[in-house]
Amino acid sequence: MPFPTAAGPPASELDAIILQMVVTLGVAVLCTWLFARYRKPVFGAWAATWTLYVFRLLAIYAFLLSGARASALLYWHQVVTGWTGIAVLATALVFSRRLRWRNAYALALLFPLVWSYIAIYHLDHFLLAALPAVLFLSGATLWTGLVFWSYARRTPSAGARVLAAAFVMWGIHHLDYPFLRAYGAWAPWGYYLDIVFTMSVAAGILLLVADELRGGVVALATLTADHATAPFAPRTALLDSLLARAVAIPAVRGAAVYGRDESGPVCERGAGICRDWSGSRPAPADAALLERATAGKGRAVLASGWQAPDGSGARDHDVRFAAVLPVQHADASGAGALVVVAEDHDPFAALDEEFLTALGRQVGSSLALSELNRALGERGEQLERLSARMVVQQEEERRRLSRELHDETAQLLSAVKMELAGVRASLPPAQAERVDDAVTLTDAAIRSIRSAIEGLRPPLLDDLGLVPALRSLVSAFRERAGCEVRLSLSCPADVPAPSREAELALFRVLQEALSNIARHACAATVWVTLDVAGDTFALTVEDDGRGITPSAASRNPGVGVIGMRERVAALGGSFELALREGSGTRLVARIPGRSQAVRTA
Known part of the structure; x- marks a missing residue:
C-alpha cells in the first residue's frame, strides 16, 4: 500500500490537529505544575509523556503541510509514536511495580527508530510503516488501561476507574488509525476522539490527586481523633x-x-x-x-x-x-x-x-x-498513696491522743477531783467553798477532755456502729447550731456493716461538713442522707445557706474540703461538691463499703 499524499490537507484536519496540540500541551503543563507542587516523579513522567505526544502531533502537522510522500517528518512521527507508547506504559507501570532500568528497555527504544526507517525508506509501504507503531501504541495504551483497572480493584479510587476506561477505549481507537488514514477517512473525527480521551485522562489524573489529598486528610483526621483520646488509652x-x-x-x-x-x-x-x-x-x-x-x-x-x-x-x-x-x-x-x-x-x-x-x-x-x-497517672497514684498514708497516720495519731487523754489526763483529773473531795472534808466552810470551785473547774476540764476524746475517736463507732454514730453527730449539731436538720437514712436492715475505714471516713466527712455549715453557711435547714446501693455508701449533705461561687472555691478550697476529698479518694471513693452562690451547698461522698485503705508502701 503506497503512502498517501500529503498535498492539500483539508483545513478541518489541520484545525483538529492544532486543537489537539493545544489540549495535549495543556495536559503537559498541568502535569508539570503537579510535579513542581508535589515533587513526585510520576508527575514528571506524565509531563514528559504528554510533551512527546505534542511532538508527535507537530510532526504529523508539519508532514501534512510539507506535501512530501515520505519525508523525515513522517519518519519522526512514527518514531515519536512508538516512544509515546513506551512512555505511557512506563508511567502506568509505576502503579504496579517499582521500575528499574534494564538493558532490554534500550531495545524497545531502538525498535521505532529502526523499523520506521526500514518501512519508510526501504519498503516504501505506509501500512508496514504505520501498523507496527500503531499496534505498539495501542497495545501500550490497552496495557495501561489494564494496569489502572488492577489498581482500581486494589484501592477505591474513582480516578483510577476513569483512567482505566479512558485508556482501554483509546487503545481500541488507535487500531483504526492506519486503515482510516490510508483511505482518507480519519480527519477530523479521529482527532476529536483523541481530544476526548486526552481530556478524560487529565480528569482521571486530577481525580487521583483528589483521592490522594482526601486519603491524606482522612488519615490525619482519624489520627487527630486518636490523638484526642491518646491520654486515656x-x-x-x-x-x-x-x-x-x-x-x-x-x-x-x-x-x-x-x-x-x-x-x-x-x-x-x-x-x-x-x-x-x-x-x-x-x-x-x-x-x-x-x-x-x-x-x-x-x-x-x-x-x-x-x-x-x-x-x-x-x-x-x-x-x-x-x-x-x-x-x-x-x-x-x-x-x-x-x-x-x-x-x-x-x-x-x-x-x-x-x-x-x-x-x-x-x-x-x-x-x-x-x-x-502515664507518667502523670503514676505521679497521681503516688500522691494518692501519700495522701492515704497521711490519713492513716492522722487516724493513728488521733487514736494515740485519745488513749493518752483517756488513760492519763482524764484519770489524773479524776484523781485530782477525788483528792480535792478528801481535802474538803477537813476544811472549814469558808475554805471548803473555794475547793468546791476547784472541783467544778475539774469537772469542766474532764467534760472538755471527754468531748475531745469523742472528736478524736468517736466511741459510738466502736460501740454501736455507723448509723447511731451519725445520728448522734446530727443531734449534737442540732443542739449546738440551732438549725433544723433533717436526717434520712435509707439503709436496708440486711446491709452488711461497712469496713472500719469506710465507717470512719463517712463519719469524718459528715463531721467536717456540719462544722463548715456551722461556721460559714448561716443555714436554716440541713439535709443529711445516707443511701446504700450495692456495696457503695453515699452520704449527701445539703444546706440552704449562702453558698459560695465555684470560682471562689477553686481559688481557696479550704483545708477541710481538701481533707474530705483526700480521705474519700484514699478509699477508692468519689467526692462531689456542688456550689451555688446564694442557694446553699451540696456535698456527696461515695465510698465502697468493703474498701480498704490504699496501699501506702
Missing part, C-alpha cells in the same frame, strides 16, 4: 489504633512501630502483614534505615523494600516499598520509628514524603502524650 491499645489507621491508607499492606532496647532496634507492635513482627529485630540493612531516619532531621526515609522477619506472614508478600517514619517527642528527640510497607510504591496514595513525615510526627505526638499521661 493504654499504650498497646493506642499502638493498635494508630497502626490500624496507617494500614487503612490505600495500597499500604502493613505497618510496624520500632523502639529501642539495650540490644538495638526492636519491633514493638505490628499490623497488617506486619502483625507477626512484634519482638523481632530488623535485618542489618533495615536497621541502618532505622538509624538513618531517627538520627536525621525528622524526615521520612523511603526504601525499595523491607526484609520481613523469618516465620512472619509478610514473607509471603512482595514488600517492594517501605517508608521509615521517625516518631518524635515534642522536643524533636527521636523516640523510635513507624515503618509502612506496601507491595508497590503507590504514587497516588498519600505516600509522599511530606505526608509521611506529618504522619510520623502525629504518631509520635500521640505516643508522647500517652507516655506523659
